[in-house]
Amino acid sequence: MTAPTILPLSIERLFYAVAGRALLESVSVEIAAGSRTVILGPNGAGKSLCLRLAQGLIAPTAGCVVWKGPGAAQAKMRQAMVFQRPVLLRRSAAANVSYALAVRGVPRADRPSRVEEALARAGLAGLGDRPARTMSGGEQQKLALARAWALKPEVLFLDEPTASLDPAAVRAVEAMIQAIHEGGTKIVMTTHDLGQAKRLADEVLFLHNGRLVERAPADRFFEHPSTLQAAAFLRGEILA
Amino acid sequence: MNEFGDAFHTALVMIVSANPDLIEIVGLSLRVSLSAVVIAALLGMPLGAALAVFAFPGRRAVVVAINALMGLPPVVVGLTVYLMLSRGGPLGVLGLLFTPGAMIVAQVVLVLPIVAALTRQTVEDLWLEYREQLVSLGVTPRRAVRTMLWDGRITLLTAFLAGFGRASAEVGAVIIVGGNIDHLTRVMTTAIALETSKGDLALALALGLVLLAVSFAVNAAAQILRDMVVRAQG
Numbered sequence: 266m267t268a269p270t271i272l273p274l275s276i277e278r279l280f281y282a283v284a285g286r287a288l289l290e291s292v293s294v295e296i297a298a299g300s301r302t303v304i305l306g307p308n309g310a311g312k313s314l315c316l317r318l319a320q321g322l323i324a325p326t327a328g329c330v331v332w333k334g335p336g337a338a339q340a341k342m343r344q345a346m347v348f349q350r351p352v353l354l355r356r357s358a359a360a361n362v363s364y365a366l367a368v369r370g371v372p373r374a375d376r377p378s379r380v381e382e383a384l385a386r387a388g389l390a391g392l393g394d395r396p397a398r399t400m401s402g403g404e405q406q407k408l409a410l411a412r413a414w415a416l417k418p419e420v421l422f423l424d425e426p427t428a429s430l431d432p433a434a435v436r437a438v439e440a441m442i443q444a445i446h447e448g449g450t451k452i453v454m455t456t457h458d459l460g461q462a463k464r465l466a467d468e469v470l471f472l473h474n475g476r477l478v479e480r481a482p483a484d485r486f487f488e489h490p491s492t493l494q495a496a497a498f499l500r501g502e503i504l505a
Numbered sequence: 506m507n508e509f510g511d512a513f514h515t516a517l518v519m520i521v522s523a524n525p526d527l528i529e530i531v532g533l534s535l536r537v538s539l540s541a542v543v544i545a546a547l548l549g550m551p552l553g554a555a556l557a558v559f560a561f562p563g564r565r566a567v568v569v570a571i572n573a574l575m576g577l578p579p580v581v582v583g584l585t586v587y588l589m590l591s592r593g594g595p596l597g598v599l600g601l602l603f604t605p606g607a608m609i610v611a612q613v614v615l616v617l618p619i620v621a622a623l624t625r626q627t628v629e630d631l632w633l634e635y636r637e638q639l640v641s642l643g644v645t646p647r648r649a650v651r652t653m654l655w656d657g658r659i660t661l662l663t664a665f666l667a668g669f670g671r672a673s674a675e676v677g678a679v680i681i682v683g684g685n686i687d688h689l690t691r692v693m694t695t696a697i698a699l700e701t702s703k704g705d706l707a708l709a710l711a712l713g714l715v716l717l718a719v720s721f722a723v724n725a726a727a728q729i730l731r732d733m734v735v736r737a738q739g
Binding site for chain 2: 317322342368422
């Protein structure tokens with residue numbers, strides 16, 4: 266039996282300030298199941314902050330984040346997050362995945378097969394015994410994705426997951442993200458890479474200076490942006 | 506110079522011939538200090554890690570207090586534990602005074618703040634790195650403490666060693682609560698003090714050499730263990 270969904274995720278009048286300086290202002294958006302949502306914008310736009318607030322890692326100064334699906338009570342345990350710089354425990358690759366499964370209450374007997382499956386899907390089969398922190402940057406990010414994948418989350422948050430990877434690793438990570446999405450997981454990710462956004466986005470949230478400037482289906486956003494800032498960003502101009 | 510040379514020679518003979526008195530004193534010293542450090546680690550490491558992970562009102566004050574307690578004067582600790590364990594004291598019923606148990610208690614009091622403070626610092630640094638990932642996984646603070654202690658185990662060896670160093674070199678507290686009783690509570694440091702005051706430099710020197718050797722051996726073992734874990738886990 267399928268568990269009731271935790272989506273949609275409603276972000277309401279989100280405001281976040283540090284030392285009186287607003288970093289995110291009045292962001293309101295409802296994120297529904299299905300399509301891949303990409304939060305796009307230049308550096309310093311507030312993309313990562315918005316993602317962290319949506320995931321619940323930090324509390325907003327004002328406004329709220331509400332999971333509105335019938336399974337909302339389980340929201341914390343039905344989502345996962347992968348960071349720009351993978352945070353791996355000082356353990357083997359397999360133990361990293363197994364740890365996450367233990368936290369989510371997966372019975373001990375089921376963990377080895379889930380670990381093996383996740384590592385294989387990430388192209389890391391046979392590397393389970395390797396100390397995670399001795400792996401290459403690309404392998405570490407794939408492992409972080411494998412760990413998130415193993416949890417079978419309903420929503421996966423990705424914060425610039427390929428920002429510091431070489432092109433081959435970027436291709437591999439993007440293929441994994443696509444596969445995770447095809448498996449039924451809602452993808453919400455940030456990027457400042459236009460090419461990546463074009464490859465992966467179904468829907469774009471364009472942020473600039475801490476404000477949600479435009480929200481549109483990806484095709485429409487890239488072909489006919491409705492705001493001057495988005496058009497300038499797409500032309501490669503440096504936004505003030 | 507000759508006196509020192511003779512004492513050194515006699516000391517070496519005592520060590521090589523495994524002099525029974527020497528062995529007894531060294532054995533008791535190790536038993537007391539290692540017991541104290543293990544107990545202090547069992548209490549202090551979770552305490553230090555919890556201080557790093559949990560946020561609560563007054564946390565900063567507790568951190569300052571524990572840091573300050575790292576410099577506890579041993580004789581004050583000895584006196585306090587003596588009063589607690591003496592016949593009229595609140596723990597007098599335990600009958601621990603002038604036993605190795607009392608010495609362990611005193612050393613735990615001395616070592617606990619060191620282990621807790623160093624653990625807190627180590628775990629706080631690690632927590633900065635891990636926090637977002639663990640919170641995003643839904644890890645409870647209690648599980649986070651366990652995770653931090655396990656993943657910080659290599660660095661935490663330093664806290665253990667610092668605690669052992671403090672315990673094994675300490676004399677003021679154990680001489681008050683142990684009484685330096687021959688064949689019962691005489692440990693290396695108290696014996697060195699006693700034998701030196703009696704002019705028996707050979708035994709004092711032999712004990713000093715053993716104390717140094719133990720310190721080197723424990724640190725070397727910790728380094729080897731650390732290298733093994735680093736090789737295995739990165």
